[in-house]
Amino acid sequence: MINASFLSKVGKSSVRSADDIRVKLVAIAKDEGAYFTQWVHHHLFFGFDDIEIFINRTTDNSSEVLDDISRSYPSVTWDSADWVDMCPEEAKKQIQFVVYNKVWHEAKKENKFTHIIFLDIDEYWIPRHFNISIKQFLADFSDDDVxxxxxxxxxxxxxxxxHVPRTISGNLSPLVKTIYPLHAPVKELRHHVPLFSKKVAHLLANKVDFRPRPSLIQAVSPELQSLKDAFIYHRAHRSAEEYVSLLLRGRPGDAFPYKTNRYGLPVKDDMHREIELPLDAFLKYEQSYVNFERKTNYFNHKLSAESFVEERYKASLANLAKHSLANYPLMMQMFRGVKLPEVTKTFKDVRKNLISFRPDDFRFIRDLAIDAASQNIDEAIELMEQARELNPTGSIILKKLDEFRALKGQ
Incomplete structure (x- = not known):
């Protein structure tokens, strides 16, 4: 329990000791057995006091993995959230919010924790210098700060x-994840930024006031974006194979088998950042993970957990041709930038099939060539040349053809 002196200060703005801070981490997951051990270890390593995981609609060995983690680390607990499926259809689609609000309500009643954060299993809280805990970080803020x-x-x-690499690279996103004092006046929990019932001190990790984008209130204003001393490493893609596998998880309440809120593998943009974690701190982290894996008996579950990811990958590929032909724009959205041979061959065949119905439509062929460029530059050139034969003076066609040839040269 939190000491009495701290509880008496709840609601007041004051910097306090890290020893007075208790942080609860909550996640809901589906078929994440291959990732729990890494994710749980990471957040215990960085000082999260309590981790509560809910699994739903799960068919892999998640429960066995989590049982062994919980036995060695009682501060890590899990439960099934399949009871949400007894709710009406619209509620089923909001399983995250149903579960998160339940946990929020219970955590406030328990009065054991000062802060709570909701993360997915592909989200890792990272202190940039890899040498402070979440509680040390929060101790530099006031009690009321969100x-x-x-x-x-x-x-x-x-x-x-x-695993988490020593060199972390990625594109900065304006989206955020938020940690709350449990007395924060939250009116409505949301994925990234909540709705508050009154004005709060809402800050970024560098203590600058959070300001939203006018068109996207859960995203930070562009001029505030930077790689700060703490951030969320969002492992949404991992490897190309895992990305293709994860796509077949689908979305809650959606009958379509693929995860339609994904937009392919990213390319470096102006917000690309790369950091190298300090060697000594990273080696300590890696050794800690080895010990954690041994203590939680993950070797008993690893083959099954990783085989599930591989079999789902194969199933994703097996269903690709059928769904890509029937839902080409949507499937192209999700598989853009994926250059795995099995994927590029399937999409090449699908585009060839689509063109057979519209062989004289140079605009249609041109647009398919632009799609192909993110997967297979040779196919993109071939299709754009086909479009040029139908429209030899098309300015977009000629421009893109030059671009594609330059890319191939690179």
Missing amino acids: ISFEWLNDMGTLPKLS
């Missing part, structure tokens, strides 16, 4: 099933 951490989105270029 703090939002910006995302650094991974690029999907790491080896399959790899």
Whole structure:
């Protein structure tokens, strides 16, 4: 329990000792057995006091993995959230908010924690210098401060099933994840930034006031974006193979088998950042993970957990041709930038099939060539040349053809 002197200060603005801070981390997950051990270790390593995980609609060995973690680390607990499926259809689609509000309500009643944060299993809280805990970080803020951490989105270029790398690279995202004092006046929990019932001290990790974008209130204003001393490493893609596998998880309440709120593998943009974690701190972290894996008996579960990811990857590929032909724009959105041979061959065949119905439509062929460029530059050139034969003077066609040839040359 929190000491009495701290509880008497709740609601007052004052900097306090890290020893007075108690942080609860909550997640809801589906078929994440291959990732729990890394994610739980990471957040225990950085001082999160309590981790509560809810699994839903899960068919892998998540429960076995979590049982062994909980046995060795009682501060890590898990439960099923399948009871949400007894709710009406619209409520089922909001499973995260249903569960998160339940936990928020219970945490306030328990009065054991000062702060709470909701993260997904692909989200890792990272102190940039890798040498302070979440509680040490929060001790430099006031009791009432609500703090939002910006995302650094991974690029999907790491080896399959790899751990957090020493060199972290990605594109900064304006989206954030937020940690709250449990007495914060939250009116409505949301994915990134909540709705408050009254004005609060809402800060970024560098203590600058959070200001939203006018068109996207859960995203930080562009001029405030930067890689700060603490951020969320968002491992949404991991490797190309894992990304393709994860796409087949679908979305809650959606009958379509693929995860339609994904937009392909990213490319470096103006917000790309890369940091190298301090060697001594990283080696200590890696050794700690080895010990954690041994203590939680993950070797008993690893083969099954990782095989599930691989089998889902194969199923994702097996369903690709059928859904890509019937839902080409949507599937292209999700698989843009994926250059795995099985994927590029399937999409090449699909585009060839689509063109057979509109062989004289140079605009249609041109647009398919632009799609192909993110997956297979040779196919993109071939299709754009086909479009040029139908429209030899088309300015977009000629420009893109030059671009594609330059890319191939690079």
